[in-house]
Each structure stands twice: as C-alpha cells, then as structure tokens.
Amino acid sequence: GAVVSQHPSRVICKSGTSVKIECRSLDFQATTMFWYRQFPKQSLMLMATSNEGSKATYEQGVEKDKFLINHASLTLSTLTVTSAHPEDSSFYICSASNYNEQFFGPGTRLTVL
Amino acid sequence: GIQVEQSPPDLILQEGANSTLRCNFSDSVNNLQWFHQNPWGQLINLFYIPSGTKQNGRLSATTVATERYSLLYISSSQTTDSGVYFCAVRQTGGTSYGKLTFGQGTILTVHP
Secondary structure (H helix, E strand, O other), X not given: OOXXXXXXXXXXEOOOOOEEEEEEEOOOOOOEEEEEEEXXXXXXXXXXXXXXXXXXXXXXXXXXXXXXXXXXXXXXXXXXXOOOOHHHOEEEEEEEEOOOOEEEOOOEEEEEO | OOOEEEEOOEEEEEOOOOEEEEEEEOOOEEEEEEEEXXXXXXXXXXXXXXXXXXXXXXXXXXXXXXXXXXXEEEOOOOHHHOEEEEEEEEEEOEOXXXXXXXXXXXXXXXXX
C-alpha cells in the first residue's frame, strides 16, 4: 500500500502559539489530501479537504482562520493550528487519496498547555 | 449526510475465536474501506471493498452494496488483532477524491 508520513508525531506547546503539521505522500502523487481530528475514544472527524493548488474545503463548524491548510505540491500538505488553546489538544491525522483508497499518516498528538 | 453504523461497539474474544463485525450505511456508496487502528493511533488499510468479497489471510470482507452493509470477518483471532476497527464510506455522487465518512468503530480486545 501507499505510504503517508506525518511530522511531528507529538508536540507540546504553550497556549497562544502556532503549530505546523506536515503530511507527505511518499510514493504517489496526491491531488487531494484530507485532515481529520480524533478525540479520545471517538471516531475520526473530517476537518477539511486539501486540494493541490487551490483553497481547502472546510467542514461545517471548522474555523478556516484557525486551521490553515496549504497544499503546495502533489506530495505535501500542511496544517497550521494558529493561536492554539487547550481545547485544540487532540490527535490530528492526515490522509492522501490515490483515486480509490485513502491512506493515512501515523498522526500527530497535539497538547496545548 | 450519509450515516454509518458499526456493530458491536465492543467485542471481547479469547485467542483463536472467530468474529464478525458489521457496518451499515444509509445511502449508496462508491467506496468502502475497513481500517484497523493500532494502539499508537495508526490506521492500517485492511480492505478497499465497495462491493463483493475479498480475503487477506485470516481476514475477509464482504460488501452487499444493494443492501447497504459490509461485514468484516476475523478468523482465529490473535492478541495482535486487538484495537479499533473502523468502516468508512464515500457517498455516491461525490467526486472520486471525495471525503470518507467514518463509523464509530468496534473496539476489539483479544485475550490470550
């Protein structure tokens, strides 16, 4: 299967700072990538769809000015959590689509103090 | 939007037992995937199965698209099978790169 990497795997930051998470498809080009958030003992919730070369599409209730997404190339999408607060603490997971399947990165655990 | 329901929510087995996990969805789909989320949070692709039957070792899956459900079979379970199993679907009518909607998952615990 295809390989998707995510960096960093874990980050702890102070309230008010910004955090950038990178998602890379290592062995295929992904026109579309997706960003999910998962709270403990819950399912994955889609935050936004990241399209290479165009603006991201955000799900209802997700603040686009808080969760900035950039999909600069066919293998890289970034999610920046701006002015992070403790309620933003969560497990963030990206995925990349190869037309049929989605393949997921290992996730980033964000803790905001 | 499309609704995805998984059952049972929790399943406890002894090593060696067989099990069946179910995924029901409320509308037509053109993509259905089964995932295993390991204790470190990584989602592992098990099957891409919008219809039909597939097998991979001790695991097999069947999707009956016309009746809007999919089944994941685990035979001769091992402790390493423990984790959360998710079903996710893409509703027909979206683009081929369309979003997946996840079920709530089945938490599987296999005891030695």
